[in-house]
Amino acid sequence: AQKVTQAQTEISVVEKEDVTLDCVYETRDTTYYLFWYKQPPSGELVFLIRRNSFDEQNEISGRYSWNFQKSTSSFNFTITASQVVDSAVYFCALSEQNNDMRFGAGTRLTVKP
Amino acid sequence: DVKVTQSSRYLVKRTGEKVFLECVQDMDHENMFWYRQDPGLGLRLIYFSYDVKMKEKGDIPEGYSVSREKKERFSLILESASTNQTSMYLCASGVAGGLQETQYFGPGTRLLVL
Numbered sequence: 001a002q003k004v005t006q007a008q009t010e011i012s013v014v015e016k017e018d019v020t021l022d023c024v025y026e027t028r029d030t031t032y033y034l035f036w037y038k039q040p041p042s043g044e045l046v047f048l049i050r051r052n053s054f055d056e057q058n059e060i061s062g063r064y065s066w067n068f069q070k071s072t073s074s075f076n077f078t079i080t081a082s083q084v085v086d087s088a089v090y091f092c093a094l095s096e097q098n099n100d101m102r103f104g105a106g107t108r109l110t111v112k113p
Numbered sequence: 114d115v116k117v118t119q120s121s122r123y124l125v126k127r128t129g130e131k132v133f134l135e136c137v138q139d140m141d142h143e144n145m146f147w148y149r150q151d152p153g154l155g156l157r158l159i160y161f162s163y164d165v166k167m168k169e170k171g172d173i174p175e176g177y178s179v180s181r182e183k184k185e186r187f188s189l190i191l192e193s194a195s196t197n198q199t200s201m202y203l204c205a206s207g208v209a210g211g212l213q214e215t216q217y218f219g220p221g222t223r224l225l226v227l
Binding site for chain 2: 004035044046050
């Protein structure tokens, strides 16, 4: 069975702070995919990253970075120097081959000016 | 850019009404999905389709049906709306190659059933 846990329901930070959103997953498969999506107040989920289980290299995209650690089944997301526009609900998701995508409950991030 | 559109942003219906939610994508994607989003539960898959006229049940198909007569359009139908179907409904599309492919989402429809 798949399961994605985002233990942080809500996080509030002040602008320019760094913030890490946690994601822990469960799977018995050796081949799987992990995703992060952002849902701003407008409602539309925006794709941020897709990572397969064989690629443990961390990734950086501007102020965003992702830390994938198979040993702890975690795929954490860090925003550096947060901005008000980063305020959104962030979802982590897991997909095994031939199986539908399972989403975590989401973490609501509020960045205050 | 991938464009997924949903027919309504907000919808108010009465218990027992038949409700149609429409979704259209313009990227020639094979796969299309319907989710509902509820606080604390994340997104849950209702139905998906990997080809025209094909459909597969997701985790919570009860009370819903779908229709995919054309590749670009995927409709979600609530045969007899109930108050527990009040939710945010999200449509998504993705390329063929397995359900692990990236999904692209529409803006969502907030449905209130009175």
